[in-house]
Amino acid sequence: MDDHAQAPRPPLRALAERCHFAIGAAVATQPFLNGEPDYCALLAREFNVLVAENMMKWDALSPAPEQYDWSASDALVAFAARHAQRLRGHTLVWHNQLPAWLRERSLSRAEALRLLETHIKTVVGRYRGQVWAWDVVNEAIDDSGDYRRTSFWFRHLGPDYLALAFQWAHEADPDALLYYNDYSAEGISPKSDAIYRLLRDLKAQGVPIHGVGWQMHLIEGWRLEDQHRRNAERLRALGLELSITEMDVRLKLPPDAAQLDGQAESYRQALSFALDHCRALLTWGFSDRYSWIPSFQPGTGAALPFDETYAPKPAYHALWQTLAARVGQLHA
Numbered sequence: 001m002d003d004h005a006q007a008p009r010p011p012l013r014a015l016a017e018r019c020h021f022a023i024g025a026a027v028a029t030q031p032f033l034n035g036e037p038d039y040c041a042l043l044a045r046e047f048n049v050l051v052a053e054n055m056m057k058w059d060a061l062s063p064a065p066e067q068y069d070w071s072a073s074d075a076l077v078a079f080a081a082r083h084a085q086r087l088r089g090h091t092l093v094w095h096n097q098l099p100a101w102l103r104e105r106s107l108s109r110a111e112a113l114r115l116l117e118t119h120i121k122t123v124v125g126r127y128r129g130q131v132w133a134w135d136v137v138n139e140a141i142d143d144s145g146d147y148r149r150t151s152f153w154f155r156h157l158g159p160d161y162l163a164l165a166f167q168w169a170h171e172a173d174p175d176a177l178l179y180y181n182d183y184s185a186e187g188i189s190p191k192s193d194a195i196y197r198l199l200r201d202l203k204a205q206g207v208p209i210h211g212v213g214w215q216m217h218l219i220e221g222w223r224l225e226d227q228h229r230r231n232a233e234r235l236r237a238l239g240l241e242l243s244i245t246e247m248d249v250r251l252k253l254p255p256d257a258a259q260l261d262g263q264a265e266s267y268r269q270a271l272s273f274a275l276d277h278c279r280a281l282l283t284w285g286f287s288d289r290y291s292w293i294p295s296f297q298p299g300t301g302a303a304l305p306f307d308e309t310y311a312p313k314p315a316y317h318a319l320w321q322t323l324a325a326r327v328g329q330l331h332a
């Protein structure tokens, strides 16, 4: 072997660990359960925190009343343990991806309370000590800054379900970090103001909430602004930690080199911010081969750091260089 061969560059996780930072990705069900070799090898090599894209949602875990199918989520927990990776749990309470047997029932308040408590304590209890952080409540505030009143849980329980969900999760695993997670709330807006007030009031009531997830599903051209710092500072002042939980930067297809470079700059700025203000940065998937975006945002895609062939894009190199520079600063 040529002894001048380029030493393999350390993966993202090796650099992140030297910064005491968590960098990760959401795991797509199909390539993971099929054990797709390139997919699983990259997942183990590059990341020190994982989250299930769909495997731990209510519809995936409990397809029938009082029945749970743990096969997929147990496989992910085992994979993360085998590769010394932390796990984020996503998500306990959400208005989407509820199983048909639940969302089609008309429940009394008491029945809704019992079902929600049982689900949270069953799931969090099973993975007690194995899940680092849970997205306990996802997307409870609508884009206007009001409660999402159409949510199944709001319709049955009013706003009470928020505090109860966090309390039940804390009872089931006192050591898990409990997050509120939402989208389009990174800057200063009526929505992020409402989330700030909600979390301020819940914390004041003694509700066990530890962190806020900024999903960061971004459109090309996104750049960091002072409003992001101001929002982070007011949330941190509540005693909450911050994580970027679902980042992707969608591009109009097919992207040209300038678009890919612009995407890389979005990733670089987000990670540079996260290294100063956040516990973790996770992307929602890691390869353009498996991304929610093309089917949900037609005409856009190519949103992730690796392309469909698992080749690193400029966005990956931007993440790598940002972490390497921080390691250099820390160990100068």
Ligand code: G3I
Pocket (backbone or CB within 6 Å): 053, 054, 096, 097, 138, 183, 215, 246, 292
């Ligand atoms: O499991 C069924 C399968 O049985 C069926 O054959 C197939 C075709 O109908 O659908 C499968 O369910 C799909 C599910 O993903 C699992 O693949 C749903 O149709 C599809 O709507 C669902 O999309 C997910 C979406 O949440 C649902 O809103 C995406 O994969 C997932 O990436 C996305 O993730 C959300 C986060 O949880 C919360 N933040 C926003 C983010 C993007 O929407």
